Amino acid sequence: MLGFLTxxxxxxxxxxxxxxSVTFGxxxxxxxxxARSIVGQNATAQQEAQKAAELGLDRPLLTQYLDWVAGxxxxxxxxxxxxxxxxxxxxxxxxxxxxxxxxxxxxxxAVVSVLLGVAAAVRGGWLDRVLQVVSVLGFAVPSFLxxxxxxxxxxxxxxxxxxxxxxxxxxxxxxxxxxxxLPALALAVGAxxxxxxxxxxxxxxxxxxxxxxxxxxxxxxxxxxxxxHALRNAAPPALTVLSLQFIGLIGGAVVVExxxxxxxxxxxxxxxxxxxxxxVVLGIVVVTVVLxxxxxxxxxxxxxxxxxxxxx
Amino acid sequence: xxxRTFIAATGTTAAVTGLAACAGGDGEGSGSGTSxxxxxxxxxxxxxxxxxxxxxxxxxxxxxxxxxxxxxLTADAELTENLAxxxxxxxxxxxxxxxxxxxVTFTDGTVFDAEAVKANxxxxxxxxxxxxxxxxxxxxxDVVDPQTVAIxxxxxxxxxxxxxxxxxxxxxxxxxxxxxxxATTPVGSGPxxxxxxxxxxxxQYTFTRNPxxxxxxxxxxxxxxxxxxxxxxxxxxxxxxxxxDGGQLTDHRNAAPLEGADDLTVTEYVTGDxxxxxxxxxxxxxxxxxxxxxxxxxxxxxxxxxxxxETAKGGLGDPTTQVFNPESTAYDATLDDVYPYDVARxxxxxxxxxxxxxxxxxxxxxxAFFPTAQAALTEALEAIGVRPAYETVPPDQLINELLAAxxxxxxxxxxxxxxxxxxxxxxxPESLWNLFRVEDPALTELVTQARNTLDEQEQADLFQQxxxxxxxxxxNAPWSVVKGYFVSNDRVDVQMRxxxxxxxxxxxxxxx
Numbered sequence: 001m002l003g004f005l006t007x008x009x010x011x012x013x014x015x016x017x018x019x020x021s022v023t024f025g026x027x028x029x030x031x032x033x034x035a036r037s038i039v040g041q042n043a044t045a046q047q048e049a050q051k052a053a054e055l056g057l058d059r060p061l062l063t064q065y066l067d068w069v070a071g072x073x074x075x076x077x078x079x080x081x082x083x084x085x086x087x088x089x090x091x092x093x094x095x096x097x098x099x100x101x102x103x104x105x106x107x108x109x110a111v112v113s114v115l116l117g118v119a120a121a122v123r124g125g126w127l128d129r130v131l132q133v134v135s136v137l138g139f140a141v142p143s144f145l146x147x148x149x150x151x152x153x154x155x156x157x158x159x160x161x162x163x164x165x166x167x168x169x170x171x172x173x174x175x176x177x178x179x180x181x182l183p184a185l186a187l188a189v190g191a192x193x194x195x196x197x198x199x200x201x202x203x204x205x206x207x208x209x210x211x212x213x214x215x216x217x218x219x220x221x222x223x224x225x226x227x228x229h230a231l232r233n234a235a236p237p238a239l240t241v242l243s244l245q246f247i248g249l250i251g252g253a254v255v256v257e258x259x260x261x262x263x264x265x266x267x268x269x270x271x272x273x274x275x276x277x278x279x280v281v282l283g284i285v286v287v288t289v290v291l292x293x294x295x296x297x298x299x300x301x302x303x304x305x306x307x308x309x310x311x312x
Numbered sequence: 313x314x315x316r317t318f319i320a321a322t323g324t325t326a327a328v329t330g331l332a333a334c335a336g337g338d339g340e341g342s343g344s345g346t347s348x349x350x351x352x353x354x355x356x357x358x359x360x361x362x363x364x365x366x367x368x369x370x371x372x373x374x375x376x377x378x379x380x381x382x383x384x385l386t387a388d389a390e391l392t393e394n395l396a397x398x399x400x401x402x403x404x405x406x407x408x409x410x411x412x413x414x415x416v417t418f419t420d421g422t423v424f425d426a427e428a429v430k431a432n433x434x435x436x437x438x439x440x441x442x443x444x445x446x447x448x449x450x451x452x453x454d455v456v457d458p459q460t461v462a463i464x465x466x467x468x469x470x471x472x473x474x475x476x477x478x479x480x481x482x483x484x485x486x487x488x489x490x491x492x493x494x495a496t497t498p499v500g501s502g503p504x505x506x507x508x509x510x511x512x513x514x515x516q517y518t519f520t521r522n523p524x525x526x527x528x529x530x531x532x533x534x535x536x537x538x539x540x541x542x543x544x545x546x547x548x549x550x551x552x553x554x555x556x557d558g559g560q561l562t563d564h565r566n567a568a569p570l571e572g573a574d575d576l577t578v579t580e581y582v583t584g585d586x587x588x589x590x591x592x593x594x595x596x597x598x599x600x601x602x603x604x605x606x607x608x609x610x611x612x613x614x615x616x617x618x619x620x621x622e623t624a625k626g627g628l629g630d631p632t633t634q635v636f637n638p639e640s641t642a643y644d645a646t647l648d649d650v651y652p653y654d655v656a657r658x659x660x661x662x663x664x665x666x667x668x669x670x671x672x673x674x675x676x677x678x679x680a681f682f683p684t685a686q687a688a689l690t691e692a693l694e695a696i697g698v699r700p701a702y703e704t705v706p707p708d709q710l711i712n713e714l715l716a717a718x719x720x721x722x723x724x725x726x727x728x729x730x731x732x733x734x735x736x737x738x739x740x741p742e743s744l745w746n747l748f749r750v751e752d753p754a755l756t757e758l759v760t761q762a763r764n765t766l767d768e769q770e771q772a773d774l775f776q777q778x779x780x781x782x783x784x785x786x787x788n789a790p791w792s793v794v795k796g797y798f799v800s801n802d803r804v805d806v807q808m809r810x811x812x813x814x815x816x817x818x819x820x821x822x823x824x
Contacts, residue, residue: 033712039440040367044744045715047440054440084360084495085513093512148545156552163549165516165539171509261539261546263515271357271542276708 008300012293016286020072023285024065027278034081034276055081068282077286078279080272087283090268095287097166098264100180101256102249105187110242113192117199117238118231121207131196138193143252147186147259154182164261183260187252191245198241202234209233235306243299247292314577350533350804350820353541353550353559358514361498362489363432364439366479368446369727369813376817377504377519377536379482382410382429383473387819389639389730389810391473394527395424395483395501405468405766412459416526418485418501426455431486433463443482446475468763470732470771474811503531515540532821551576551799558800560814564626567797579798580628581808586635586728588791589615589689592747593720599673602720606665608786611721612651613658614696621792624684629792633783635728635738638793639810642731642775647783658696670697675722676710677702682723689723717747725794729811731775735759739782755781 035052036043052058056067071078077087120131155163161182167175206212207230215225254266265284272280356370366375384394391399398411416424430453437447449469454462465472475481488499496513498506503525510518519536521528539556541547544566550556552573561567562583570576589611596603617631633651636642662668673693679686679702686702693700705713714722726745728734737743739759741751758781762774782788798815800806807819 030706030708033708036712037708040442040445043440043442043445047445051440083358083514084362084365089496090514093514151545151549156549159553162555163553164541164546164555165550168512258543259545259549261541261543261550263512263540267542268514274708275357 004300005297008293008297012290012297015293016289019289020282020286021065023282024068024278027276027281028061030276034278037275038082068279072286077283080277080280082272082275082277087279090280091265091283091287094263094265094268096168097262098250098253098257098266100166100169100176101183101187101262101264102246102253104180104184105191105249106242106246108184108188109191109195109245112188113195114199114231114238116192116196118203118226120196120200121203122226128200131200135193135197138189141189142255143186143190144255144259146189147183147256150182150186151259166262166264179262183253183256183262186256186259187249190252191242191249195238195241195245199234199238202237203230206230206234232306236303239299239302239306243295246295250288250291314574316577316579348533348803348822349535349537350558351537351539351556352820353547353556354538355541355560355562355814357542358517358540359441360495361484362439362494363436363443363479363482363484365441366436366439366443368442368479371442372479372812373814373817374517374538375479375482375498376502377538378498378502378506379479379484379500380416380502381477381479382481382483383477384818385474385477385809385811387807387809387815389474391477394477396476399473401766403766405764406465408463408465408472409456410461410463412461413526414459416501417524418483418487418499419505419522419524420485420487420499422485422487424483424501425458426461427458428483428486429453429461430455431489432483433481435484435489436480436482443479446478446480447472468766470763471730471736474730501525503528504536510537530818536817551801554801557804558798558806558815558820561797561799564628564797567799570799575802577800577802579800579806579808580795581798582630582638582810583794583796583813584637584727584729584811585725585794585813586632586637586790586792587629587685587725587794588723589721589789590724590726591721591786591788592714592717594750594752594785594787595748597720597748598717599671599720601665601667601671601673604665604667605785606661607667607671608789609651610658610661610665610696611693611698612786612789613654613661614692614698615651615789615791616653616692617791618653620685620688620692624688625792628795628797630795632790632793634779635726635782635788635790636731636734636775636779637728637811640729640731640734640775641772642734642779644776644779647780650783651786651789655695662696667697670699672699672701673720674701674703675719676714677704678710678723680707685723715744715747727813731772731778732763735762735775735778739778739787752785755785 035048035055035057039047039051056064068078077091079086080090116131120128151163154160161178166179169176212225212230215229250265253264254270257264257266265288268280269284272284352373354370354373356367358374359365359367359371380395382394382396383399384392386392395413395416396410397413400409401407410429412424412426412429418424422428433447433450433453436444437450438444449465449467449472450463451466452464454464456462483501484494485499488494503522504519505522507518507520510516517538521534541550541559544561544563547559547561548566548569551559552570567578570578591602591608591611593599593602594608601607612633621627621629621631630638632638632648634643634647662670690700726738738745739755740746741749741756755778758774758778762771762778765771765774798806798808803823805821805823806815809815809819
């Protein structure tokens with residue numbers, strides 16, 4: 001177990017390093033000129049050069065890169081070129097926003113898709129057919145459209161929930177829940193569609209197995225068979241889909257954050273990449289890769305818990 | 313939705329239609345009652361609190377709650393006292409003496425005095441952002457006595473006083489200058505202080521009253537919240553659901569969802585930009601044809617300005633042939649009739665210049681940013697036989713490539729506020745946006761004369777001559793005075809401001 005974890009963590013470290021280096025390289029390839037963007041279109045060439053020197057952009061690329069890696073090893077992600085804020089502070093502000101909506105979206109899609117999937121598999125009939133249609137729809141409708149419609153009706157027309165903004169959990173838990181509900185819902189729709197299909201499929205598979213028939217023959221209650229035995233065996237494929245959804249939700253958050261005016265990782269990634277704010281972009285990449293690697297490790301552990309056969 | 317049009321009260325035109333309760337003149341700061349919270353959307357990403365890194369334009373509003381400027385501008389751009397109570401130039405126009413207000417302290421307890429002014433101006437000047445650029449003419453600041461400073465300039469600067477009423481003239485506690493904390497925590501003497509609760513750096517800033525502020529009655533709100541909203545959809549939703557009290561929209565298409573919202577007022581106003589075809593290569597370095605004034609005039613006649621505004625810009629904007637702001641002293645309405653849309657005349661002028669078959673010209677591809685404008689430009693040029701070839705470069709390199717004088721002309725938008733500001737960035741031989749460093753002795757002579765004239769009326773006449781000369785020489789082929797929308801709800805009254813891309817904090821009062 002420990003060996004497995006160590007291997008996973010080590011490979012995650014290598015992954016972070018490789019992806020961050022590639023990102024660094026790609027940012028150089030865009031050939032942008034951050035010093036000019038910072039000083040504005042009316043600054044002289046001399047002011048631009050002064051800014052470039054301040055940021056250390058006049059040094060050789062390799063020096064800049066090694067400096068950044070050295071900082072990373074010390075846990076120092078540097079300072080934003082544009083706002084002067086430490087990158088760690090920017091991430092500390094943005095990460096809770098994105099994690100709130102992504103995790104809430106994930107939780108929502110896990111619960112709803114299990115309920116829907118199991119119901120469709122067990123009941124069949126019209127419920128199953130409705131679910132099929134709704135799933136295709138949920139798949140086809142992009143999350144930004146769901147977000148726009150939710151914002152327009154629930155927030156603007158009916159005034160039920162705030163249209164934009166984010167209240168932190170520590171400041172006001174009720175306010176936090178109100179601000180993340182619509183974005184999480186917008187994110188969850190697509191994930192529910194995909195995961196519910198998966199749950200339905202594997203439930204149907206499992207319910208046809210011999211051991212289920214045996215359990216029935218022994219007179220176990222339907223509920224017990226369904227949730228204690230069948231669902232547990234049907235869960236691993238659904239879990240795999242869900243972990244992939246997590247990565248998808250982080251991507252989807254970029255658009256959903258924009259619609260709801262949230263300053264999360266997605267918004268930060270978009271604006272800093274457009275500006276060429278290299279330290280922040282690299283910081284975001286590192287954090288995202290770490291998150292995804294962590295989710296993968298957790299999923300492996302969950303698989304082991306669900307199915308002793310894959311325990312290591 | 314209520315619509316209103318704002319036309320500045322400077323000069324002779326003063327007409328406000330629709331729901332325009334705001335009188336010009338000294339309406340600002342007259343809010344008697346104090347109440348509640350003012351929440352505004354900002355469209356520019358926040359910058360550091362150290363003024364060496366500060367921008368102007370849409371960034372100015374971040375600094376206005378916490379830092380007080382030396383002078384103040386009323387909404388129609390008249391200078392009034394603020395931290396300086398009196399100001400005067402010597403007879404050469406190169407030494408400015410300021411008398412300072414007594415009894416003002418910064419929020420860290422430091423006293424505001426001549427030393428503080430010296431420390432601030434000398435510090436801000438060393439930066440590389442716009443606030444620094446605007447006081448580049450200051451060569452030294454001398455303390456005469458604790459309440460008097462003498463500012464010496466390298467040459468007369470007709471814009472200095474108004475710049476001292478903006479971010480460049482804002483005062484930071486001298487104790488805080490140069491400390492790393494200033495990047496994230498402002499220390500000033502302004503009407504508000506930054507509150508840590510309700511503030512998330514980069515996205516939302518909450519300000520509460522500074523209890524010791526000397527002029528508290530000029531600010532009608534107890535709390536000011538600035539929210540950075542980069543997305544127009546989020547901005548419109550926030551306005552419609554009452555989450556914010558005001559925000560600006562630059563694209564006419566974004567205003568459509570506001571139809572039917574009765575508590576919102578949409579004010580159309582001049583943002584201070586002039587867009588159109590800028591002819592950079594007036595001397596014909598890259599494209600020889602452009603050296604001939606008849607060719608440049610032909611380009612002007614080729615522009616169907618009214619139609620372009622109607623189709624490419626949704627009717628938002630006023631046609632013009634001048635790069636000077638209509639509210640500035642240099643503006644002359646009659647100049648807008650110099651180049652009527654006339655394709656036949658344009659072709660005739662081209663033929664006279666020896667370009668009956670037109671000519672080729674390389675231009676930057678702006679289709680990613682201004683697709684409709686570029687399409688309109690292409691159509692206008694091709695109609696008179698000029699053949700544009702668009703070159704694509706990555707977006708963040710566009711400005712640098714333009715500045716490197718790569719293209720002879722292009723569609724562009726340049727800020728145009730006061731007469732001297734416009735001359736400074738476009739018409740001096742060394743001006744940044746005189747891309748090919750073209751020098752016309754007659755123009756330089758007029759500009760120098762205007763700069764050295766201290767009498768305002770005489771100076772205004774000279775600025776008009778500069779403008780008339782540039783239009784006659786067809787240095788550019790402008791299209792329109794760019795306009796934008798400012799949307800506010802019925803909880804606040806807002807007075808639009810001359811020479812600013814959006815209203816300042818001083819321009820908001822609680823609705824009466």
